[in-house]
Amino acid sequence: AQTVTQSQPEMSVQEAETVTLSCTYDTSESDYYLFWYKQPPSRQMILVIRQEAYKQQNATENRFSVNFQKAAKSFSLKISDSQLGDAAMYFCAYRSAYLYGGSQGNLIFGKGTKLSVKP
């Protein structure tokens, strides 16, 4: 079974600075998807960024980028020019690209990292 581990329960960053959130995962599959979701105090889950395992290029969305190391099974999120609105819980998630018994690969989540942004 696949697992996702976020080893940093809490992180803090100064406004305008850069912060990196860690995520490692365990799988024997070769094709899968990785996601970072943001959950602000409103508790709405918002997709931040997505990475396909077969793509070597790291995904980027504005101030958010990932460092995807497939061999090391690592998927870290870098937030540049941090803003107060970035304060939230961040969840790393894994999704298989294979079908098992009708499943299209449900999301497997890590336990999250709480990010605080200091003004």
Next chain:
Amino acid sequence: DGGITQSPKYLFRKEGQNVTLSCEQNLNHDAMYWYRQDPGQGLRLIYYSQIVNDFQKGDIAEGYSVSREKKESFPLTVTSAQKNPTAFYLCASSIGWSEQFFGPGTRLTVL
């Protein structure tokens, strides 16, 4: 506007009662999911449905039931058999291999 709606936002249940959480989407997504979130935990999958009239148990299905009679709707019933139902419940939907989109959630509290 397309999206996922969940109701109610807050729900209170007495011991021994069954309650139903609503989830509706107008995104024309085939797949829908129910997750439970507890403090300090990630999301855990309760049930999912890939097509109408079909659904599968997730990791923590005991004490819960679902139905999928319409593509747009995937209600979750928390039965009296669920021993610790107080949690935040999130509904999501997706199409094909794409990412999942989430509703705003329902906070269930047992009195």
